[in-house]
Amino acid sequence: MDRRVIGVETEFGLAHRPSSGRGLPPDELARYLFRPVVEYGRSSNIFIPNGSRLYLDVGSHPEYATAECADLMDLLAADRAGEQMMHELAVEAERRIAADGFDGQVYLLKNNVDSAGNSYGSHENYLIPRTTHFRRLSGILLPFLVTRQILVGAGRVVPATEDREAHYAFSQRADHMWEGISSATTRSRPIVNTRDEPHADAAHHRRLHVIVGDSSMSSTTSLLRYGSTDLVLRMVESGVPIGDFELENPIGAIRHVSHDITGKATVRIRGGEEMTAVQLQRGLLQRAKRFVAEHGAHHEHVDRVLELWERTCEAVETGDHGLIDQDIDWAIKKRLVEDVAAKHGIGWDHPRLEQIDMAYHDVHPQRGLFHLLARRGRVSSVIDDDAVTHAMITPPATRAALRGEFLSTARAYGAEHTVDWVHHKLTDRPLDTIMLKDPFAHQDERIEALLDTLGDRSSQLQEQSLRQRRAQGVPLALTEKYHLTAPVHAEPPLI
Known part of the structure; x- marks a missing residue:
């Protein structure tokens, strides 16, 4: 097989840490986290213009599924784009929680086991x-x-x-x-x-x-x-x-x-x-x-x-x-944990080391320990920030490009629509549902013809002020270059 598409689904850990007392329970915290998403798409399960999928999974775990990628660098950038998007949602959730009278911080962890x-x-x-x-x-x-x-x-x-x-x-x-x-x-x-x-x-x-x-x-x-x-x-x-x-x-x-x-x-x-x-x-x-x-x-x-x-x-x-x-993650973290243990004269059984373990996976770019190590030149990287920003708003050159074009155009025209990994449908034209079974195809005349029925696309796809859209509390990946005039409803979870 000369070509292959690869995707990754990441579930994130989520926690609220107030200055005193117990934090918000996971289900309520998840509702805060996804409130901008629901306001944007009337659902906690949506596909977004970069071709990826954003949703709440079983157990109130926020999850991000990258678009299908045919290039490893595209996949790595798409994965980091999801991490950045989740961080923006967490920042907005913390703001909204504070506005409702709760203090404390929202922690979003890209790890695999909680405390x-x-x-x-x-x-x-x-x-x-x-x-x-x-x-x-x-x-x-x-x-x-x-x-x-x-x-x-x-x-x-x-x-x-x-x-x-x-x-x-x-x-x-x-x-x-x-x-x-x-x-x-x-x-x-x-x-x-x-x-x-x-x-x-x-x-x-x-x-x-x-x-x-x-x-x-x-x-x-x-x-x-x-x-x-x-x-x-x-x-x-x-x-x-x-x-x-x-x-x-x-x-x-x-x-x-x-x-x-x-x-x-x-x-x-x-x-x-x-x-x-x-x-x-x-x-x-x-x-x-x-x-x-x-x-x-x-x-x-x-x-x-x-x-x-x-x-x-x-x-x-x-x-x-x-x-x-x-x-390599396990070795990067091991060195960090051993440095802290040596500095404070503590052993593997000390609770501080478990805290260091968790903090390594904090996606907050100023607070997470992995990001701290990156700023200090202690980790290598094969992608840069520009590639991540690009991946937040641009689908890879696979079927995801068609999905992104379909989503952005339908939104710009206020046309109700549904999508999943394969199907593309304008709600008022159910007989024109288009199935894209080839994950490598990034062009399709059927998609073009269906979107042309909406009108002159060039006059509609105008950028809004980034500052104005930021003020709405909607993550960059959901807004950049796209209007927020119409919702998108994802089909039931497919992955």
Whole structure:
């Protein structure tokens, strides 16, 4: 498969911290957070002009699903755009809460577990060919994903329990996985979800829904996360020999690997052989290198992905985490936590370190510790602020571009409409509903013809004052270059 679209859905943690007493409960806080969205779209589940989807998920978790992206840099920028949009909503929620007589701050965290131990996800979606043999895919993909946490885990300070001491782990999500492969999502939390909703031509494509990943703050971590997974999928799809790494007990293995930061924990392969996570990842890395040498790099970032993959394996294997402590989230955070512990003479069981862990994921650009480290030059990046701002208001050059054009034009004309990942409909023209099954198509004469029925678009798509729209409390991504004259109603959740 030469081309692939990838998207990521991120659930955010949400909390209100008043100066005294208890904060607002999650459901009420979520209503404050999404009030501008509901005022704008008469729904807490909307598609927006950059082609992405913004909604409240089960448990009052705000969630952002990027548009489908065919370029890794577009995906990284789209992911950060969602983070920035959520931050703007949180700032507005805090203002409205104060106006209603409540003090305190609103915290929005891009992490995967709250202080009570509840978990929420960061789900990856990869378009794969319908012809892919799923049994072979799962046999290779599960071992890769179980051990991928040593590459791209978010890291976690794990509090002490009756049977183990406080310590540092690779992953926030690993302890909350209960099955290897399943059609469920919240009930059993499988590593890979098999629900067959391709949002494309089902005769040619299926959607691989990966639930196991940790949310990434670092764009460099994200590049390795999506880039390495894409390479493994390409090897599977091409039918090249990869080897037998199938695990006897994936769920036992994912926990075992996560809690051994030395990287020496072993997993048992079917047949009895035991390997460390590093050995398994190195085995897949060498095959990926050979695959690229024989078939060529399918995008310009492949060499960077392979270099990060190899360097991270070396860092885990040697224990020299300084090799990656500006590039990989778990190592960046580990260095920060260790610096604080050394400065104050405290151990892993000190509650302050758990607070540092949480604050690392605060999306507030002035308050979040990841952003503080970035300002101090202690983290690397592969995208810049301009790319993020662009992604907030501009869809990637995929089907999302048509979705964005449809949404912005219909709004400008005050035309009631509904959209989802595939369907585009003007409410007063239900027989003209257009299905876009090709996620790579960023031009379509049918969309153009339908929008032309509304009138002269050039006279309607006039920019409003950014200052005026900011005063309305609506995030930039919902307003820039677009009028707010008509709502958009999303179909029921599709992802």
